[in-house]
Amino acid sequence: KENGFYEQLEKTAVVPVVVLEKVEDAVPMANALVKGGLPAAEVTFRTAAAADCIREMSEKCPDILVGAGTVVNLEQCKRAVEAGAKFIVSPGYDDAIIDYCLENKVNLIPGAVTPAELTHLINRGFDITKFFPANLYGGLKATETLSAVFVGHRFMPTGGVNLENLPEFLGSKSIIAAGGTWMVKPALFADGDFSKVEEMTAEAAAVVKKVRG
Numbered sequence: 713k714e715n716g717f718y719e720q721l722e723k724t725a726v727v728p729v730v731v732l733e734k735v736e737d738a739v740p741m742a743n744a745l746v747k748g749g750l751p752a753a754e755v756t757f758r759t760a761a762a763a764d765c766i767r768e769m770s771e772k773c774p775d776i777l778v779g780a781g782t783v784v785n786l787e788q789c790k791r792a793v794e795a796g797a798k799f800i801v802s803p804g805y806d807d808a809i810i811d812y813c814l815e816n817k818v819n820l821i822p823g824a825v826t827p828a829e830l831t832h833l834i835n836r837g838f839d840i841t842k843f844f845p846a847n848l849y850g851g852l853k854a855t856e857t858l859s860a861v862f863v864g865h866r867f868m869p870t871g872g873v874n875l876e877n878l879p880e881f882l883g884s885k886s887i888i889a890a891g892g893t894w895m896v897k898p899a900l901f902a903d904g905d906f907s908k909v910e911e912m913t914a915e916a917a918a919v920v921k922k923v924r925g
């Protein structure tokens with residue numbers, strides 16, 4: 713939550729979860745997201761190119777908030793930060809990652825879906841956690857029930873979020889921002905043309921404007 717990160721996340725409202733196989737795609741992807749109106753990217757460590765893509769975006773695209781996603785161990789976390797990631801997202805949590813991020817003032821969104829996991833993360837100082845896979849762990853019903861008990865806690869749901877259910881998610885107080893891959897699926901830019909990404913990003917940005925103002 714350093715440097716107004718939670719406020720920035722709330723304003724961004726939708727975080728595109730990006731899977732990039734090729735470093736050459738990093739800058740065009742960032743440009744399409746910025747032009748479409750969602751200037752944020754969670755670049756996932758599901759590919760070998762992740763750290764290099766983060767470096768490219770953070771060096772060449774000053775208008776985008778670049779973070780790392782699917783970070784599951786400390787080594788990936790350190791590589792992401794070294795490459796310029798401004799935030800780290802984990803589908804679950806790992807105390808070594810938490811220790812490192814707290815010591816180095818790195819913004820971290822760890823993942824939790826159960827009351828026990830949430831208790832642990834709240835006791836470690838987190839007011840915001842990732843809720844993944846949201847569609848399988850109860851969606852909005854679950855986040856709203858958990859927020860009522862863990863008063864004031866808010867979630868970033870991912871997993872099954874799409875243009876159709878986005879208004880519902882963003883309309884809930886239990887949600888700070890939603891994430892997803894639907895506007896950045898590899899098939900949309902397989903030919904190197906990012907106009908479809910930009911178009912679908914703009915559709916999501918329009919929903920943000922309508923629901924959040």
Ligand code: 3PG
Pocket residue numbers: 729756781782844870871872873891892893894
């Ligand atoms: C994530 O890493 O958060 C998920 O891949 C997002 O899920 P989605 O592909 O259903 O959007």
